[in-house]
Amino acid sequence: MRTEMTNLIILENWLLPKGRLELRITQTEVLQLIARHFKHGERIALGVQSSEGSFLPCMRHAVDVQVVDFFQLDDESLSFVFEGVQRLKVCETHPVSESLWQAKVRRLPDWPEQGLEKEFKVLSRALEYFYQTNPDISELYSHVHLEDANWVSQRWLEVLPIIDQDKLHLVNQPDCSEAMSFVLKMIIEQQIQ
Template sequence: MRTERTNLIILEQWILPQGRLELRITQPEVMQLVVDHYKHETPIALGVINEEANANSLPCLRYATACRIIDFFQLDDNSTSFVFEGINRLRVVSTYSVSESLWKAQVIRLPNWPAYPLASEFELLSTALKYFYQENPDLLELYPDAQLDDANWVSQRWLEVLPIIDQDKQALLSQPNCQQAMSFVLKLIIEKQQ
């Protein structure tokens, strides 16, 4: 598979394809990357910090997401908040540090999970996600066009917000579609209700 180079921002939060994440950016080198992204379509990927990283491992988890910036807001403290939207799944092959908050990475672009109609056995996940967003209005604002009838969309939004061990998330993300993720999340929610 062919690798490509991208800029990488490493965070504690997950973002997956079609997901959205609002980030307050204050670091000058990341602001310059944002400017370059707008002017020249410079690629940006968001990855999750590898809490167990050592000198021989990646600073981020193996799966990241290519993103685009779809909106921005001036905040009360004169900093700027940007809304990132996930575009494509990536597998990180290697990285090197540009600064404390910015990396360069060699990545392999992976196919996104295909859309699936939400089967009746998984309707609970859609209903629970709708309720979750109502209880978290900041997240709800990011999704005016929530696709609650698409199993792929619903499963990825749950993977972004549920406190699941990162290794489990990575195992689910390595799958060719959302079927295992849907079953995994449904089991978690049912266990939580009991």
């Protein structure tokens, strides 16, 4: 498979395709990158910070993103809303600055479309409740896709406190089936406790 170069911002948060994440940006080089993204379509990817002992500064999973909105905050800084576009595999990285990297990546195929089976409808209802109780997250979305198993499972993977290696394993699967089963088991276990 062909590799390509992209700009990479490394975070503690996970973002997956069709997910949204709001970030307050203050670093000059990242603000300049976002300006080039708007003007010339320069690519940006978000990666997840790696645990110690890895030769890469991020997990091997990243996501190609687009900036879909921005706001000026009370302190005059800017906040940007990023939306995940496509999964990427990070092959190698090179630092540009303290907060920005260049990465050689390979595009990964999207999970195939999958309807929400009856046994997983509880995950959709639970996600809807999660958004009602977390309006700061739900306000990022103009429309939620609670009938789409891919969308529901990826939103859960973004917010659930799962160790990064488990998330990495789940997002590297060929479809969302294992992620849906994992999230369902986790939610059922939480209700029992």
